[in-house]
Amino acid sequence: MASIRSRTKSDGTASHMVLWRHNGKQRSATFIDIKPAERFRANVDKLGPTEALSILGVTDSGELTLHEWLTEHIDSLPGIIEGTRRSYRRYRDADLATLGRLPLSAITAATVSRWLIELESADPRPSGKTIQNKHAFLSGALKAAAVAGKIERNPCDGQRISRTEKREMVFLSRPEFDLIHGAMTREPWADLALWLVSTGMRFGEATALAPSAIDLDTGTCRVSHAWKQGKSGRELGPPKSRRSVRTINLPPQAVEVARRRIGDGGDFVFVNSAGSAVKQQNFFNDGWGPARKVLAAKAPRIHDLRHTCASWMIGANVQIAVVSRHLGHEDITTTVNTYSHVDRESGAAAAAAIGRMLG
Incomplete structure (x- = not known):
């Protein structure tokens, strides 16, 4: 039966x-x-x-x-x-x-x-x-x-997968970021927004930072953890990829943010009013969401702060390989494919080189 x-x-x-x-x-x-x-x-x-x-x-x-x-x-x-x-x-x-x-x-x-x-x-x-x-x-x-020899070949190879339009990345100018940052009245949220745009870290990486990961004397930060969805909710795990484990240099503004936040004495650099690690939904609801309304036409996402950081570095002629390592991309190809359209100066220089050759 x-x-x-x-x-x-x-x-x-x-x-x-x-x-x-x-x-x-x-x-x-x-x-x-x-x-x-x-x-x-x-x-x-x-x-x-x-x-x-x-x-x-x-x-x-x-x-x-x-x-x-x-x-x-x-x-x-x-x-x-x-x-x-x-x-x-x-x-x-x-x-x-x-x-x-x-x-x-x-x-x-x-x-x-x-x-x-x-x-x-x-x-x-x-x-x-x-x-x-x-x-x-x-x-x-x-x-x-x-x-393992169970089948002769992978039948998934060569299958065509439907694609959906990806939402365009939003790159903020300095005045645009200042507008949003100025509209964030709660200090922890304003500091977190400044940290994200000045370091280019992923939200899950930034909010998983322990004070011991930051060296205020050398102005560096070790990224070795990120929040993941675990069996009973959020849990700490490794970052997105092998190369996402990295040490980055911090600009002076990020060092000052870290100095203020570490002074709070929490287990994490960025904590909420209860002393727990910040969750993305809370940051969006209480800080980023209301503040970004000053740029209603653009409606930048939290992750666009990472894109903005990358665009500012590329705009300052930082080598793409350096940008890739800083962001923790697994392969430089990811960085090139994602941000090559931002680097118009290199494109203009390439066109000018061909023009000189033909001229």
């Missing part, structure tokens, strides 16, 4: 696993909704597992299934935080529930293509970035399967 095991995950979503035995082995199939799970269980009991699976378009070949491989892949992935691992499990149990019942060897390029079309047709339609993230997870798992 088949049975159903239902459980509710920490994010509030439910899953229903139908369990049965076949040829002396425990078998299972997972469903997101209870009604399909009940129909499948009834078919297993009435028709047998082979016929029940064939109704779903699945054959019970006894081979390693995609779900089983994804589980093994997720559990063995090194270098990721628990929050990322939980996201991958949600992809497996929700977005890949149907494909997961197929044998790993049955996943083809056409299978992946149909899956992508289903994602793009969902209501509400997920963003292009969300679809790319889910495809990247599946592709990584299938690449690992190919390396």
Whole structure:
């Protein structure tokens, strides 16, 4: 007799696993909704597992299934935080529930293509970035399967992914930043805004700084932690990439901000009124959001302070390699691709060089 095991995950979503035995082995199939799970269980009991699976378009070949491989892949992935691992499990149990019942060897390029079309047709339609993230997870798992000799090749290779328009970066001029900064009446928020624009640090890096990370005498800051989404909420982890662990030099304005904030004696350089590390939503609601209304036409995001810092450095003819290291980009290509349009002086110099050659 088949049975159903239902459980509710920490994010509030439910899953229903139908369990049965076949040829002396425990078998299972997972469903997101209870009604399909009940129909499948009834078919297993009435028709047998082979016929029940064939109704779903699945054959019970006894081979390693995609779900089983994804589980093994997720559990063995090194270098990721628990929050990322939980996201991958949600992809497996929700977005890949149907494909997961197929044998790993049955996943083809056409299978992946149909899956992508289903994602793009969902209501509400997920963003292009969300679809790319889910495809990247599946592709990584299938690449690992190919390396392990479980399949011949990665069927995700060469798939076309839908894209959405990325919002344009906003680069603030000094007067524009001064307007917003002057509108921030609460000192901790004003100091944090000045820190972000003067250092170019990511918000999660800046708010994870401990006083010991800053050397006021040398005017340097060691970036080695960032806030991540963990099993029970925010937790400290490594920054975004390997090169994001870095030591940066601080301008005098940032040194003064650090001197003021370290004097508060908190565990972190930037803390809220309760002495806890600042959260982005609080900073936006109480400080940045109201203040940026002075530039309503631009509506800069918090992350645009990082873009602004980069644009100011490039505008001052700081070498792109130096800018890349300062920002903690994994590869200089990222910096070039992101900010090359800002460096108009280099572009003008390149055009002038060609003009002189032809002249």
